Amino acid sequence: MGVITYDFEVTSPISPARLFKALVLEGDKVYPRAAPHAIKSVELQEDGKLGSIVKINFVEGLPFQNVKHKIEGHDKDNFSYNYSLIEGGPLGDKIEKISYENKFVAAADGESVCKSLMKFYTVGDYVITEDEIKAHIGRTEGVYKAIETYLLANPH
Secondary structure, three states: OEEEEEEEEEEEOOOHHHHHHHHHHOHHHHHHHHOOOOEEEEEEEOOOOOOOEEEEEEOOOOOOOEEEEEEEEEEOOOOEEEEEEEEEOOOOOOEEEEEEEEEEEEOHHHOEEEEEEEEEEEOOOOOOOHHHHHHHHHHHHHHHHHHHHHHHHOOO
16 A cells, blocks of 8 residues: 655635634535535534544436545644545545545635645555546535635625
């Protein structure tokens, strides 16, 4: 097994507190509303604390039926959230899991930056390509942008 790490950032006009709340604390309600063309539902299995599983179900016609995330930890005071993609989506038989360490930090004028460290745990001697990483980041950024658009349209 190999581990490939990759850093990326996404900027947003939304404050870190509001983004954290929407993406982490209320994701089960917000995701389907923000991206109804892609996300059918979000199921929180267990209590939402450390070790809980979050299952995201996608609408028909997308390449993936669902994904499961395992909550590794979150810090409400520092707007950080760690989780691992453990099933479904891009994992297949070449990637065991993808871990994410996310932190929402304040930027100029009430904006925020989501700083993310991704770790791709590959199976055997498989080497993930730059194109695969970019495709995964593109999907991740798409979720952030859908949530951002939803929050801008629904300020309360």
